Amino acid sequence: MLELRNLTKSYNGRTVLHALSHQFAAGEFVAIMGESGVGKSTLLNLVAGLDAPDSGEVIVDGQPMSALDDDAATGLRRTRMGFIFQAFHVLPHLTLLQNVALPLLLNRAGLARAGEMLAAVGLAGRGDDFPRQLSGGEMQRVAIARALVHRPALVLADEPTGNLDPETAAGVLELLRAEIKASGASAIMVTHSHAAAAQADKIYVLTRSGLKLSQKGV
Template identity: 45%
Template sequence: MSTPPALHAIDVSIIYGQGDTAVRALDTVNLQIGAGEIVAMMGPSGSGKTTLLMVLGGLLQPTLGEVQIRGQSLTGLSETQRARLRLTLMGFIFQSYNLFPALTALENVQLALELKRRPSREAAPLLEQVGLGHRRHSYPAKLSGGEKQRVAIARALAGDPGILLADEPTAALDTKHGMAVVELLRTIAHEQGRAIVMVTHDPRVGPMSDRLVTIADGKLVAAPVQYGLKSDAREHA
């Protein structure tokens, strides 16, 4: 039996309103994302990229269709059950970092571990993994934008989730630091077998990902662009 994809959107639609005034924020989206694959989602503002990311993360329920995580359907799960799935299987990375300013880099990661009921001693190795072991006792105000995003990535890795969802993770960074963050995420996907979905407006991100998915008006508008995926990670939209 083949291994199910890490994430699978099946005929997913998000519809606001009814009748002639109905608006489809997502329109019959089908997408598979495999373990060990980093996928970039691009499209104009309002195209549905972030909405799809929220649906894949179980933060928003589709009007029609379903989302499966490792073969398990989210349909019919309570909010508590979906939250438990997110806590154990997913990590989230945001454009604005969302770090607690009164906590050091180490303490920010430790808090995520505490929420996931994991020992705080795991925080320091996570910061080492993203190249910030030497900055573990620094507060966010003393960190550069690239360093803050690396702390956010370490926090997202707390609890060893198999899926990372990133919303514009390079938007607040200059070219050098933005590409360094994408390269880090790429390494995490390929070397650790994690599925990573990244919403972005940055055209330089596409060639650094395994696959580029373009969205417009709530639809996948073109065949995904492949960038040399490993055979064991290849999935198709």
């Protein structure tokens, strides 16, 4: 599903990632941990094609990201990837149903699944509500529904529970895992939280020397 080949990325003369190589299996939910500044979010941006490596290659679904022009890369993100962020990025001027339906509209797909996904994340009957009426945990549930509504092959989550209290975070993570497994998607979650990482099938620690599998995944 996803392969990293000798990825290297530097900013302002400082190497963040160096010759990183790894293969992620289809259908796996993987957590990546590591110290601040080690390159976890940078790695997600490279996988998504939002940034380009200095050298090396990201292969998604057999396609090298470097071989895609901007339109093709956008199309790949739109159809094959789903994104969940710490800051939710739920659009305040749209209803919950409209927020969840955005990927379907962009992909010119039927909208019925938007309502189904809202129900799946425990927000049935709330489609006409607006984000201002929600708690943080509920907004993250909307973000999960939006990320999965178009059945992406790869879900990328960047600190998805960083703004939530521990109890709410636990519920959101259980939901995220259940929905990922139900859809058969692969998922990579960057997190500082050991509780969050425990929901993954495997935990990797990103260091200057690469990705190391933790005891959780053995």
